Amino acid sequence: MKVSVSKEDHLKAIFHLQQEHGTVTTNALAASLGTRAASVTDMLKKLKEQKLVNYERYKGFKLNNEGKKAAVQIIRKHRLWEYFLVKKLQFGWDEVHEIAEELEHISSRKLIDRLDAFLGHPDTDPHGDPIPDSQGRLQVRRQVSLAELPLNKPAQVSGIASQTSEMLELLQYNHIRLGTRLEIRKKFPFDHSLEVKVRNRPPVTLSAQVAKNVLVTDDEPPTEKR
């Protein structure tokens, strides 16, 4: 049986959801895909049949090893294409997601390995997310949300949790990009907003909602070559 575009999108979404919550629920997956619970149930039966997912009705579900492998390959393609679009075709980091959502379904394995080599084996995508290598190994990151960063502790932006283009546009406007070095100057308990200082720039204020979605590491470059 074939793994269609829709199945690939389901696998990828399950993978991301189970990263956070271990096991995934029908409603959560439907929400994440912009579809309905009934449709998710239908699809799960097919994915179970194909032995990509462990699923018992009413009990929630998660990818098995095969499913995880498949999902990681799709994520690899998504992120490599995003990198290509930004680095080679001059797209902004807030414009690439939709296009990669289509490109990730191109099937040729050789294509993606050649693309990887052409790009110099990058290890993070334009949003700071790690790119799985050709064996599907995905490096783990130790990063915290900016909301949890202690006052005056230098850190470096290494990822963005909520990657809507509205969010990315807001960050762009405030000159916060991947790799930006910053520290928190002040925390306002009233609304949990923060004043953040970037070198050579006037301080900017970020809402708690924004801060929660900016991920930082202890001032260390997020990209190290292999």
Place this chain on the structure above:
Amino acid sequence: MKVSVSKEDHLKAIFHLQQEHGTVTTNALAASLGTRAASVTDMLKKLKEQKLVNYERYKGFKLNNEGKKAAVQIIRKHRLWEYFLVKKLQFGWDEVHEIAEELEHISSRKLIDRLDAFLGHPDTDPHGDPIPDSQGRLQVRRQVSLAELPLNKPAQVSGIASQTSEMLELLQYNHIRLGTRLEIRKKFPFDHSLEVKVRNRPPVTLSAQVAKNVLVTDDEPPTEKR
């Protein structure tokens, strides 16, 4: 109504067929797509509904202006991606067709215009076929089949009519590529095979079937920059 992948493949195939025969027949299209006549009829009704094709039942059909415009855009994408695969990712010209068959359906207009610029606005693809420009203008070529080339007249390979990978592999083996300068040394009336001479190489013999599918121009580069 949406233009699906399958509809795009139909439009493209109709375009190519009508180049040759003016009007297209149900069976011809089915053969060209590896599908059945009944399926073609079904699809034609949808394409007519969408006003992309002029179709009266039992009378044959052809693309109207809208349909032609759509088809040319798909061809543009197909050929630009082929160029990218060969020139940037080091694929052989006989390996790229299947992959481009998928890539041509990626929808972003901005992507394809950026890709075009990134590649330096090439005007022919790796098989010598012209790449439509961003306005959809497609240059016409004056080329003849190698089978019709007069004896001892220098010419240059500018296109391949039958682009199966078997054909491309055979040409590769005989050191015949796009742009190769050659002339015919001898014609064998018995089977219409030809002896062809390429500079600095021993002469090679080509069957009539191959010769018919190798297109040449009067020894003039096929690619001229705009």
Place this chain on the structure above:
DNA sequence: TTTTAATTTTAGATTTGTCTAAAATTAATT
């Protein structure tokens, strides 16, 4: 100009992916 052959279309099925509404199950509250 009949008759026969080829082509094209219709009728009716099937598969895939989706939906809504109703039923079944599980979870949360009195």
Place this chain on the structure above:
DNA sequence: AATTAATTTTAGACAAATCTAAAATTAAAA
């Protein structure tokens, strides 16, 4: 523990793209 609420699944429907087999139409041959 009984009732209510939320979640999940099933039942039944629909659109898209395909198929086979039969009917309609057109073209070719006798």
